[in-house]
Amino acid sequence: MTLSRRAFVSRSLALGCSAAASPFLTPVTFASAPGDARLVVIVLRGAMDGLDVVRPYGDVALKAHRPTLATQPFEDLDGFFGLHEALSPLMPLWKSGDLAFAHAVSTPYRNKRSHFDGQDFLENGGSASSGDLTAGRDGWLNRALQSVPGAHAKTAFAVGREKLMLLSGEAEISSWSPDGALDLSPQAELLLSKVYERDPLFHKAAMQAMELSDLTEGSGMSARRAGRAEALAGFAGDRLSEDARIAAFSLTGWDTHANQAGSLPRALGELNVAIETLKARLGNAWENTLIMGVTEFGRTVRENGSRGTDHGTGGAALFAGGAVNGGRVFGEWPGLGASDLYQDRDLMPTRDVRAYAAWAMAGMFGLSPSEIEARVFPGLDMGKDPGLLA
Numbered sequence: 001m002t003l004s005r006r007a008f009v010s011r012s013l014a015l016g017c018s019a020a021a022s023p024f025l026t027p028v029t030f031a032s033a034p035g036d037a038r039l040v041v042i043v044l045r046g047a048m049d050g051l052d053v054v055r056p057y058g059d060v061a062l063k064a065h066r067p068t069l070a071t072q073p074f075e076d077l078d079g080f081f082g083l084h085e086a087l088s089p090l091m092p093l094w095k096s097g098d099l100a101f102a103h104a105v106s107t108p109y110r111n112k113r114s115h116f117d118g119q120d121f122l123e124n125g126g127s128a129s130s131g132d133l134t135a136g137r138d139g140w141l142n143r144a145l146q147s148v149p150g151a152h153a154k155t156a157f158a159v160g161r162e163k164l165m166l167l168s169g170e171a172e173i174s175s176w177s178p179d180g181a182l183d184l185s186p187q188a189e190l191l192l193s194k195v196y197e198r199d200p201l202f203h204k205a206a207m208q209a210m211e212l213s214d215l216t217e218g219s220g221m222s223a224r225r226a227g228r229a230e231a232l233a234g235f236a237g238d239r240l241s242e243d244a245r246i247a248a249f250s251l252t253g254w255d256t257h258a259n260q261a262g263s264l265p266r267a268l269g270e271l272n273v274a275i276e277t278l279k280a281r282l283g284n285a286w287e288n289t290l291i292m293g294v295t296e297f298g299r300t301v302r303e304n305g306s307r308g309t310d311h312g313t314g315g316a317a318l319f320a321g322g323a324v325n326g327g328r329v330f331g332e333w334p335g336l337g338a339s340d341l342y343q344d345r346d347l348m349p350t351r352d353v354r355a356y357a358a359w360a361m362a363g364m365f366g367l368s369p370s371e372i373e374a375r376v377f378p379g380l381d382m383g384k385d386p387g388l389l390a
Helices: 005-015 085-096 115-124 140-146 186-195 200-216 221-240 260-288 353-365 369-376
Strands: 028-031 038-044 074-076 082-084 099-106 174-176 246-251 289-295 315-320 328-330
Touching (some): 038 353, 074 085, 099 353, 221 246, 221 260, 289 353
Parallel strands (some): 038 246
Antiparallel strands (some): 028 174, 028 246
């Protein structure tokens, strides 16, 4: 979407009451709720390879399945798992207890391995036992928000190529979508700056908008992706450091069918920038923040002939923030032996990824397990508290 200079200034002046009024890449969605807890959900679209990101180098079967990928550099985590080298800037968070992972997780979605269906089930949060999404095709985070006493949100403006099902539903939310180039002349940028000069909140949003417009014209895919991640996370962090309590956005580029050693680091670099930006922008609120990075499914245990991996089942989830009980890899490891694999090709899931989200909602926002199992994640057995929160 491209806005004329006149249309942009006219719409901005007409809206004058919300910092979420600037339409610009992937939507960022916000909700306000009482208390100090902050939750950020990042959907990693394309099926992140958890076996490469959090590498089980201590499993003797790994190298036989992945003769190329298993030899790539990594940072040791705990003597069994290693962190992909592209996420090495996050090692200080691991050492301080602000970073953790859960392995061998998945949604209940099985066997068809469609990105679109897998992402729908991830965001909808249904059991998938009948092959259908929950009634209304709403999102689990929106249903959770409906159960938080005193929760409120101001829906202001939403523009973008993608609508997150995750936060779709009856609970009112605000959205900001950095999806269009602004096409502003230097004179128009100066005018816009002057218009918002006396409104600090809007002035910051307008300046971010112009920065994003510049990024769309930048050189190099890596630079654009890093800039995109910084813009999304920066805007989210700024709002969460104020009144917002919940934010969700997505990062793409995780579908690594070929040359995974070359393509995965780019996606991980974008995730790294997003997390570091959130930490910087959140300030003191970082201590009460949980960031969840989740993906629709994992990838095959065996690398393919193109030195990549195909759509799988079991995968990994990432957790960061001062609220996480970090420095550990959660979950029961199923093993990579021939008899351990799911359908002789995938990592066997040993826990529903929804259980981690469920216990996070219970601990951070006071939702009861019975309400979560009945309404937020229908059909889920939360099981034992994994101890995700500090």
